[in-house]
Amino acid sequence: MKETFSPAQPAASAPAPAPAALAAKVRTMAPSLTRSMQRVAEAVAGDPAGCAALTVTGLAERTGTSEATVVRTARLLGYPGYRDLRLALAGLAAQQQSGRAPALTTDIDVDDSLADVVAKLAHDEQQTLADTAAGLDTAQLEAAVGAAAGARRIDVYGIGASGLVAQDLTQKLLRIGLIAHAHSDPHLAVTNAVQLRGGDVAIAITHSGSTGDVIEPLRVAFEQGATTVAITGRPESAVTQYADHVLTTSTARESEWRPAAMSSRTGQLLVVDCLFVGVAQRTYATAGPALAASYEALAHRHR
Structure with a gap:
């Protein structure tokens, strides 16, 4: 009979996610994080360029959290420390500016035309596929x-x-x-x-x-x-x-x-x-x- 185990935290020695995989990991993990960690995750996903320019103290102040929370969030996302997360954020921002990484999705509005609905759903489907592929072990x-x-x-x-x-x-x-x-x-x-x-x-x-x-x-x-x-x-x-x-x-x-x-x-x-x-x-x-x-x-x- 097998022994059960608890889900493990990311190993510190595991390879850090590539910039493209960072956005996918934030979207996947955000719902299971504490509220304070969610604020950090939402900030880095919503404004990677702005957050990449911040120190750990600056990001903590921007999100109304603590430096320890920022560091813990970075580690849960797969990075050894905040410096590594900042580098990934800078890479993600560069990809978004070049058009190789899409921005966050836009919600469908009740007044949207069917053409807009098709475009938004197609974008979300493509993003889901890209995120799943990037995060799949x-x-x-x-x-x-x-x-x-x-x-x-x-x-x-x-x-x-x-x-x-x-x-x-x-x-x-x-x-x-x-x-x-x-x-x-x-x-x-x-x-x-x-x-x-x-x-x-x-x-x-x-x-x-x-x-x-x-x-x-x-x-x-x-x-x-x-x-x-x-x-x-x-x-x-x-x-x-x-x-x-x-x-x-x-x-x-x-x-x-x-x-x-x-x-x-x-x-x-x-x-x-x-x-x-x-x-x-x-x-x-x-x-x-x-x-x-x-x-x-x-x-x-x-x-």
Whole structure:
């Protein structure tokens, strides 16, 4: 039986996020920070150029916090200290000025034209994809791909909008000949998780990381010895206690017209697509013919 663990703080020796990844990490982590740390995160995300020019004392005064809070926020964002965060902010500001890094998204207004709605949503979708790609830990992804490629069986758990993403992943895996099941019914998910063992894989998809109906089957699968994967927008959340591998998604800022269920879906779909393609590559000897057979079967229906 595996031992549970608490989500770890970023290691001081871990590589600091690149400037492009900084904006993504701020957006991902801000909701889980304390209010004082949120003020610091919001300030650096909203005005990277201005904050890059400030000393640690200056940023503390601007945000109404303390120097210690600024330093703690910098470390939680993945930087050894405030100096490293300032360098990243300067880099991000330079990218924004050159047009290579987009500014913060603009909320949709009730009076916006449909053309404006299309433009704003397209911008937010692109930003979510870029942020998720920048923040995705490829070592964790590689480990999850390896486990899924050799799995006897793969169970995927998700509720609501995340349940639709779970179904999308399982349909793809089935088309390359793998045994995969999507479970949106919490009772069915748990009763199936009990049947898992070493060599099986369980994947939980939950943006908040706190959905009990998704955490419980993952916990059971974890304790049964299956390899467990969490796809979540909150890398420090409860679901990661039972995850061998954590794949983090990013979302556009939530608004009245773009709630969490809508904004989280884009990043989740990118992650499951990356997972699927990696598995298909690893199993190409069998996945290739299986895909060809499914294409032929579908084409035959439309002749």
